[in-house]
Amino acid sequence: MKEKVCNKVAEIFEEISYEQIYEMMEIPTDEKMGDYAIPCFALAKLWHKNPVLIAKEMKEMLEPYSEELGIEKLENVGGYCNIFVNRAKYVEAIMEQMQQDFGVKKSGIGKTICMDYSSPNIAKNFHVGHLRTTIIGNSLYKLHEKQGYQVVRINHLGDWGTQFGKLIVAYKNWSSKEAVEENGIEELMRIYVKFNTEKDVHPELMEEARAWFVRMEQNDEEALAIWNWFKEISMVEYERVYKLLGVSFDSYIGESFYRDKVPALVAELEEKGLLKESQGAKIIDLSEYDMAPCLITKSDGGSIYHSRDIAAILYRKKTYDFEKCLYVTGSEQSLHFKQVFKAIELMGYEWHDSLVHVPYGLVSLEGAKLSTRTGNIVYAEDILKEATERAMKAIQEKNPNLPDKETVAKQVGVGAVIFHDLYNQRIKNVNFSWDEVLSFEGTTGPYVQYTYARAKSILRKCGGMQEMTSIDYGALTDDISFTLVKTLLGYEEAIANAVERYEPSVVARYLIALATAFNRFYHECPILQADETKKQARLLLVDMVQQVIKDACGLLDMECPEEM
Numbered sequence: 001m002k003e004k005v006c007n008k009v010a011e012i013f014e015e016i017s018y019e020q021i022y023e024m025m026e027i028p029t030d031e032k033m034g035d036y037a038i039p040c041f042a043l044a045k046l047w048h049k050n051p052v053l054i055a056k057e058m059k060e061m062l063e064p065y066s067e068e069l070g071i072e073k074l075e076n077v078g079g080y081c082n083i084f085v086n087r088a089k090y091v092e093a094i095m096e097q098m099q100q101d102f103g104v105k106k107s108g109i110g111k112t113i114c115m116d117y118s119s120p121n122i123a124k125n126f127h128v129g130h131l132r133t134t135i136i137g138n139s140l141y142k143l144h145e146k147q148g149y150q151v152v153r154i155n156h157l158g159d160w161g162t163q164f165g166k167l168i169v170a171y172k173n174w175s176s177k178e179a180v181e182e183n184g185i186e187e188l189m190r191i192y193v194k195f196n197t198e199k200d201v202h203p204e205l206m207e208e209a210r211a212w213f214v215r216m217e218q219n220d221e222e223a224l225a226i227w228n229w230f231k232e233i234s235m236v237e238y239e240r241v242y243k244l245l246g247v248s249f250d251s252y253i254g255e256s257f258y259r260d261k262v263p264a265l266v267a268e269l270e271e272k273g274l275l276k277e278s279q280g281a282k283i284i285d286l287s288e289y290d291m292a293p294c295l296i297t298k299s300d301g302g303s304i305y306h307s308r309d310i311a312a313i314l315y316r317k318k319t320y321d322f323e324k325c326l327y328v329t330g331s332e333q334s335l336h337f338k339q340v341f342k343a344i345e346l347m348g349y350e351w352h353d354s355l356v357h358v359p360y361g362l363v364s365l366e367g368a369k370l371s372t373r374t375g376n377i378v379y380a381e382d383i384l385k386e387a388t389e390r391a392m393k394a395i396q397e398k399n400p401n402l403p404d405k406e407t408v409a410k411q412v413g414v415g416a417v418i419f420h421d422l423y424n425q426r427i428k429n430v431n432f433s434w435d436e437v438l439s440f441e442g443t444t445g446p447y448v449q450y451t452y453a454r455a456k457s458i459l460r461k462c463g464g465m466q467e468m469t470s471i472d473y474g475a476l477t478d479d480i481s482f483t484l485v486k487t488l489l490g491y492e493e494a495i496a497n498a499v500e501r502y503e504p505s506v507v508a509r510y511l512i513a514l515a516t517a518f519n520r521f522y523h524e525c526p527i528l529q530a531d532e533t534k535k536q537a538r539l540l541l542v543d544m545v546q547q548v549i550k551d552a553c554g555l556l557d558m559e560c561p562e563e564m
């Protein structure tokens, strides 16, 4: 309808384009001011005319077309032309539009997006920060896929670097095959911490560690075998977390894959005159751009995080010909990505602006900052398990006869953690507080899931949705039902907005708005007791709401139990 009105306005007033008027049109916050409003102030400036007069003219010109545009009435308030839609017609149009995959525009068809997220560091625990990149990245993947994009999900494992030399030395001195096999990453972390304290007393340890890493870089069999084994041990633990979250990847090609691609990169940079020597290391000077230099090789010639990332970009571009490549990491890596993207730009690749860093804020637990160094480590797996246990306890208290309690507890517990992570703007720091995460009221995952289960329960009580031949949409024109219908229409916009800003929180917030509008409808508009016409129309609305909740939760990768 908005499109129709804009077309008409552009037709009547030749000086205004369709796009201009589309941009201008507002949805008034107060429904008494109409369903749409055209503010005429910008036009007044343009035409040197009183906005009140323009608004009046606008109203008079549109009035004859009311019927054809689906307008109920037009009103002038100040410089606004307010539009009240014909509700029954409008509801019918929205419900029809929702039938086609909720009106989602498939703007990504034929385009490939690479997404680099999760990417934990081998031999280190999968902590709450990695949980965030995994959850945000996974949701961005689902959102893009919804719009038709082909998404390549890349887990750029941190599986190369001098720390592995240290780990090998530590392993040889203070651990054993059995201990690592039994305690996994915890044992690797223990000996890594021990190495870091011991090296202060025994500096020769550092020499040994360096030597082991050199052996790794020279493809020494023993060194690589130990490294590979550490990697396997770590992967088993990461996979457990991924399984709990229901997350998977298309590629696990990590940093180690790019180490032998760096010499070609060095040659290219040299040829393009971009490399400088600095104390034996090779760097790209970025002082002109107010940035610290981008290190390419260390003084021993080895690759580093930056150069492996640059090599990865070139490889991905060649392999996937991406339209965009997104990186979801903590905001503390912003400078790193600025440097790396700048390097690509200086190399003359005009597609450099298709590289996007998507940063997120820090996570703290009940107010305490988390850090490996201070020993305040929280394993992601423990959080997911504890959430599940707490959900189980709540079920035992509130609904002990619920079938398949274990599955529901997992869906609610994990869903709660996911939703909590995605509800706030990603750049904001997150404080993880148990009471907040698992509450059944307020802006939480369980609240949304509960709303879904409620809608499903209504449908079950009516024996499911029947074939309906004719629906009286007039039965959905009261203020509360109409608001709910309009909220449904907002789903497409929420998705588009979330994709445009790489911001899943838009969808999480949309879900809360929808759940709130639905619960109000549920309390104020009886369904089962209503007369047959109203009942049918209201059921149709309930059915559409549950479909949208489930679909939107899917975009956050949150499951919806049928009963709670």
Ligand code: ARG
Binding pocket: 116, 118, 119, 120, 121, 156, 157, 158, 309, 327, 328, 329
């Ligand atoms: N492994 C890094 C970390 O845990 C994240 C890697 C992000 N991706 C990348 N291409 N640099 O902090």
